[in-house]
Amino acid sequence: MKAPLLEVRNLKKYFTTGRGLLHAVDDVSFSIEEGTTLGVVGESGCGKSTLGRTILHLYEPTDGKMFFEGRDITNLDKRQLKEIRANMQMIFQDPYSSLDPRKMIEDTIMEPLKVYKIGTKEERLQKTMEIMRMVGLDERLRQSFPHELNGGRRQRVVVARALALNPKFIVCDEPVSALDVSVQAQILNLLRDLQKEHGLSYIFITHDMSVVRHISDEICVMYLGQIVEKCPTAELFKNPLHPYTQALLASIPVVGADDDGSETEIIQGELSSPINPKPGCRFFNRCKYACEKCREEQQFREVGPGHHVLCHMVK
Amino acid sequence: MEEKFLEVKNLTIDFTSAGSIVHAVNDVSFTLDRGKVLGLIGETGAGKSVVAKAILQILPDHGTKIRGGEILFEGKDLMKLKEDQLMKIRGNAISMIFQDPMTALNPIMRIGTQITEVITHHKKISKADAEKEAMAMLEKVGIPSERFREYPHQFSGGMKQRVVCAMALACNPVLLLADEPTTALDVTIQAQVLKMISDLRKELNASMLIITHDIGVVSKVCDDIAIMYAGQIIEKGSKKQIFSNPSHPYTQGLFAALPSMNEDVEYLHPIEGLPPDPANLPKGCPFAPRCPRATDECRMDKPIPVTMVEEGHTTKCLRYKEART
Numbered sequence: 001m002k003a004p005l006l007e008v009r010n011l012k013k014y015f016t017t018g019r020g021l022l023h024a025v026d027d028v029s030f031s032i033e034e035g036t037t038l039g040v041v042g043e044s045g046c047g048k049s050t051l052g053r054t055i056l057h058l059y060e061p062t063d064g065k066m067f068f069e070g071r072d073i074t075n076l077d078k079r080q081l082k083e084i085r086a087n088m089q090m091i092f093q094d095p096y097s098s099l100d101p102r103k104m105i106e107d108t109i110m111e112p113l114k115v116y117k118i119g120t121k122e123e124r125l126q127k128t129m130e131i132m133r134m135v136g137l138d139e140r141l142r143q144s145f146p147h148e149l150n151g152g153r154r155q156r157v158v159v160a161r162a163l164a165l166n167p168k169f170i171v172c173d174e175p176v177s178a179l180d181v182s183v184q185a186q187i188l189n190l191l192r193d194l195q196k197e198h199g200l201s202y203i204f205i206t207h208d209m210s211v212v213r214h215i216s217d218e219i220c221v222m223y224l225g226q227i228v229e230k231c232p233t234a235e236l237f238k239n240p241l242h243p244y245t246q247a248l249l250a251s252i253p254v255v256g257a258d259d260d261g262s263e264t265e266i267i268q269g270e271l272s273s274p275i276n277p278k279p280g281c282r283f284f285n286r287c288k289y290a291c292e293k294c295r296e297e298q299q300f301r302e303v304g305p306g307h308h309v310l311c312h313m314v315k
Numbered sequence: 316m317e318e319k320f321l322e323v324k325n326l327t328i329d330f331t332s333a334g335s336i337v338h339a340v341n342d343v344s345f346t347l348d349r350g351k352v353l354g355l356i357g358e359t360g361a362g363k364s365v366v367a368k369a370i371l372q373i374l375p376d377h378g379t380k381i382r383g384g385e386i387l388f389e390g391k392d393l394m395k396l397k398e399d400q401l402m403k404i405r406g407n408a409i410s411m412i413f414q415d416p417m418t419a420l421n422p423i424m425r426i427g428t429q430i431t432e433v434i435t436h437h438k439k440i441s442k443a444d445a446e447k448e449a450m451a452m453l454e455k456v457g458i459p460s461e462r463f464r465e466y467p468h469q470f471s472g473g474m475k476q477r478v479v480c481a482m483a484l485a486c487n488p489v490l491l492l493a494d495e496p497t498t499a500l501d502v503t504i505q506a507q508v509l510k511m512i513s514d515l516r517k518e519l520n521a522s523m524l525i526i527t528h529d530i531g532v533v534s535k536v537c538d539d540i541a542i543m544y545a546g547q548i549i550e551k552g553s554k555k556q557i558f559s560n561p562s563h564p565y566t567q568g569l570f571a572a573l574p575s576m577n578e579d580v581e582y583l584h585p586i587e588g589l590p591p592d593p594a595n596l597p598k599g600c601p602f603a604p605r606c607p608r609a610t611d612e613c614r615m616d617k618p619i620p621v622t623m624v625e626e627g628h629t630t631k632c633l634r635y636k637e638a639r640t
Binding site: 043044150151152180181182183184185186188189192207209210211213214234237247248250251252253254255256257258266267268270271 | 358359471472473474501502503504505506507509510528529530531532534535554555557558559568569570572573574575576579580581582583584585586589
């Protein structure tokens, strides 16, 4: 059997803080097949961005293993890291802060090619123009600076830069959160087109359930560093099993005139601290089903075809 | 004629910036009845926040030019009032909930003091009584009064927004202006804060103007909806009218661009192009350059008139009948 494009096994990333160990990512496992999208959803502080960054070695993992095309990429030296990064790129959330304000668009997109010493100067320029066309940036913008472009165009530049080295895998960290809906739709369509044409795989990190539903093949729901539920997209929305997933879906205001303001159930309380968490379920303090058994360590179990959940209550 | 609770008539505001004139608000008119909630939606730069700030008269003096219009609040034109009269209204009869609770609070002042300050400013009561009221207000927004003497940094984002709400509601306002009140919050916390605001608003029978780009939030809390584009209200009506019969091509485009929670589509339908530069608005309809149905008539150098679709539902589109899908 062919190895999945990316496999993550029991990944942990802890940060040392003055008050103790912060469990940002705690024992997370999943794999991504070529040409598919894994959505990672959760609220702020759940560890979803740390997860994306740890995979790209922007943070060094505390524990666990990562494999890319079957090759162990957990511990890499500088040279190996550079080699693997050509295949793994990142799109950041905020196109206002992730572009160098003093670099022209063409230089920003060309920079990865320069770093990897690909082609001659002319070839690099040609490739840059080609990528700009691919992401829908007009050629006349090549010598513009980021401040001359609006959010949607800037995000296209960020996408173009990520594509420059023909990567196989891209971590998209909230790529459309800073954009207005009409522009958001343009970028989502672009990401889908690129995936189809180039067989790209994405990890798509977002807090927006409707966006993740649109773009993902499979979804992981994170809560305080752990994946609490993982299953194919349609299944998650049809049959959410973890109490947190259910609460999350119920919290989203429904678009349309049907909402008469009637009471939907709202979960109370806020996230507890990720520093030195107690053993057992981390959603315990907000969960309406909480019982004594929840204080024990929970097992991430398969409860249906491809449907995993971290809750002992689910049968 | 019956006096309206809040009536904004033909409001037009320009900003001058770096020598060019930015047309931020163009001929905006709407009314809001007592106890009702109006949602003002639109994308970045549509002029939503400017309208709210104009009602409170807190636009910067420098560079702002109000070219015309009236803002009648219980019959008085707020634009004609003097600063000391406005000071009596702000935070009292009309108050505002700002978007970002991280910057709306003073970081070096105890939250209790910040709420008490609003009360002592508007009411002639002793400091001890004002503190008692402030504590009661804090409990009302769901924060235990033991936390009265804590500083903003000791609170989470959702809790801070509750404090901001406590300040806004401390003097029992009759009109609440909420500028993206939950945009900075997570969905589960957003649901809690929206419910709290709705409950307290109903208790006071206050009216609310809520500004947001989140169509889900609008669906949840509003009676009426006005959609802004390039400084104009291009469509308004009851929530039901807007959702069941969106008549302006921009409104339709906005709804179509949203990823759906119940339907599977392979591609979304973005609105082609970009919103116009407010310093350089196109002639005629500002949406014409992006509109699939625009004709030469839409691009003529004259404002698009307000057309009635049905009772209570208006649009600024010459071709809304054909635009219907």
